[in-house]
Amino acid sequence: MTGTTDYELLQQMKTGDEEAFVALYRRRQASVYRFALRMCGSEAIAEDVTQEVFMVLMREAEKFDARRAQLTTWLMGIARNQVLKHLERERRWVAFSSDNDGDDQMDFVFQGADPFAAFAHKLTVEKVRQAVLTLPPHYREVVVLCELQEMSYAETADVLGCAIGTVRSRLHRGKALLCETLRAVHESPKAEPQDFASLRLVKTI
Amino acid sequence: MNETPNHQLDEALRALAETDAQHEAAPRLEAALLKAFRQQHAEEKVLTASQPAPDSTRGFAWSSLFARWSYPLAAAALLLVGFAWWNWRAVEVAPVPKQEFATSSPTPLATPLNELAPVENIEPQPKQFASFRKPRRLTPKANPTNKQIAPGAASGEEEIATEFFPLVNENALPERGQLRRVQVPRSTLINFGLPVNAERLEFPINADLLVGEDGGARAIRFVQDRFPAGNFINNGFNNQSGRSIPAAYRNKR
Numbered sequence: 001m002t003g004t005t006d007y008e009l010l011q012q013m014k015t016g017d018e019e020a021f022v023a024l025y026r027r028r029q030a031s032v033y034r035f036a037l038r039m040c041g042s043e044a045i046a047e048d049v050t051q052e053v054f055m056v057l058m059r060e061a062e063k064f065d066a067r068r069a070q071l072t073t074w075l076m077g078i079a080r081n082q083v084l085k086h087l088e089r090e091r092r093w094v095a096f097s098s099d100n101d102g103d104d105q106m107d108f109v110f111q112g113a114d115p116f117a118a119f120a121h122k123l124t125v126e127k128v129r130q131a132v133l134t135l136p137p138h139y140r141e142v143v144v145l146c147e148l149q150e151m152s153y154a155e156t157a158d159v160l161g162c163a164i165g166t167v168r169s170r171l172h173r174g175k176a177l178l179c180e181t182l183r184a185v186h187e188s189p190k191a192e193p194q195d196f197a198s199l200r201l202v203k204t205i
Numbered sequence: 206m207n208e209t210p211n212h213q214l215d216e217a218l219r220a221l222a223e224t225d226a227q228h229e230a231a232p233r234l235e236a237a238l239l240k241a242f243r244q245q246h247a248e249e250k251v252l253t254a255s256q257p258a259p260d261s262t263r264g265f266a267w268s269s270l271f272a273r274w275s276y277p278l279a280a281a282a283l284l285l286v287g288f289a290w291w292n293w294r295a296v297e298v299a300p301v302p303k304q305e306f307a308t309s310s311p312t313p314l315a316t317p318l319n320e321l322a323p324v325e326n327i328e329p330q331p332k333q334f335a336s337f338r339k340p341r342r343l344t345p346k347a348n349p350t351n352k353q354i355a356p357g358a359a360s361g362e363e364e365i366a367t368e369f370f371p372l373v374n375e376n377a378l379p380e381r382g383q384l385r386r387v388q389v390p391r392s393t394l395i396n397f398g399l400p401v402n403a404e405r406l407e408f409p410i411n412a413d414l415l416v417g418e419d420g421g422a423r424a425i426r427f428v429q430d431r432f433p434a435g436n437f438i439n440n441g442f443n444n445q446s447g448r449s450i451p452a453a454y455r456n457k458r
Contacts, residue, residue: 016246018239025238030229037228050230054238058245125224128217147218148225179214 006071014061025054028072031149032079038144039083041133045090049082073158076151080141080159087137131181139174146171369415369424370397382417386428394427 012020036049388409415424
């Protein structure tokens with residue numbers, strides 16, 4: 001199945017070929033899951049979205065038109081709709097300075113010669129992750145697709161159903177908002193102790 | 206914004222992407238989806254097996270077309286039948302009211318009834334009728350006037366006539382009787398409040414007498430002559446004369 005295209009797998013899947021479905025799922029589930037995880041910040045929601053996307057693929061495979069879009073962008077479009085539904089339903093915006101209890105602490109495994117550098121790197125990554133989650137959804141989805149999913153502007157425009165120019169402007173504005181957020185976090189005297197308090201050193205190699 | 210923060214942001218985003226590169230859905234999700242996939246295709250196989258195979262020899266899928274349009278066509282046919290039945294019932298079955306004659310203010314008869322005896326009995330029309338039922342009108346009446354269409358005496362043509370004017374009390378109106386075509390003096394029109402063309406006063410006018418089983422006249426209507434219409438415009442067969450037949454005497458259709 002390695003040399004088979006997505007479209008061929010889809011055609012085989014329509015005939016009831018389980019192997020084709022499994023191959024297609026394994027090929028595309030990670031990008032769908034990561035997109036949902038980066039958009040929502042919740043693994044449970046990301047799994048729900050992934051499951052729903054592939055359920056739609058099973059039920060409505062006939063709706064896919066290979067002349068209009070690639071299967072990847074079609075799946076990401078479905079994932080985007082599901083994510084927006086979740087965001088609208090739950091209205092759960094992840095605050096940058098959220099109150100973390102003990103169960104929500106992050107576990108880090110520091111490897112390498114300089115554990116402090118690794119710690120700083122992880123800290124920076126988490127700051128960026130939280131900053132992305134604070135963006136408004138229409139900026140967040142562009143940043144996630146273009147910068148984290150590494151999709152082209154054209155593919156992103158296909159997923160979002162808008163013009164490439166819109167993608168460019170939203171990405172520019174989204175990154176500017178990210179810079180402002182990260183700068184505010186960096187300059188805030190309470191931010192760093194609060195973030196450090198949420199970290200727990202579990203293992204040092 | 207200068208380039209340094211942008212560069213740092215790009216590096217940070219790249220680091221975030223690399224960190225998340227290992228994230229993927231749990232294996233149990235794949236198992237659940239595979240189970241759903243098997244279930245779905247098992248149901249599809251059952252549905253396919255229960256349906257007859259399409260006739261591949263035909264170029265057109267008549268069965269699928271029929272399955273798609275059968276319900277709308279059936280609904281449309283049902284509506285059509287219902288509308289036709291309703292229309293037929295409204296015309297045929299709906300009770301036609303008796304001709305109502307006013308009893309409160311009957312038109313005073315200046316001429317005795319015996320003067321209405323036929324001057325010339327043109328053609329007796331022993332038409333049996335029941336309870337003043339008017340002939341069924343197949344086309345809607347455009348403008349209700351005091352005219353009505355009388356069946357032609359000999360040629361079968363339709364004639365223009367007034368309503369029936371009662372000659373007796375309404376309670377004495379017969380349930381059965383005969384319609385007789387007679388000619389009466391034109392001045393009789395005056396007795397019923399109808400205008401008379403003075404230029405044609407010497408000519409008699411056709412009338413239909415409603416005769417009961419006992420031979421007595423019960424009601425009368427006047428029929429327009431088959432002459433050029435100009436002479437009869439003012440003869441009470443329409444309302445252009447300015448006078449009209451009392452509303453109580455008009456036919457209720």
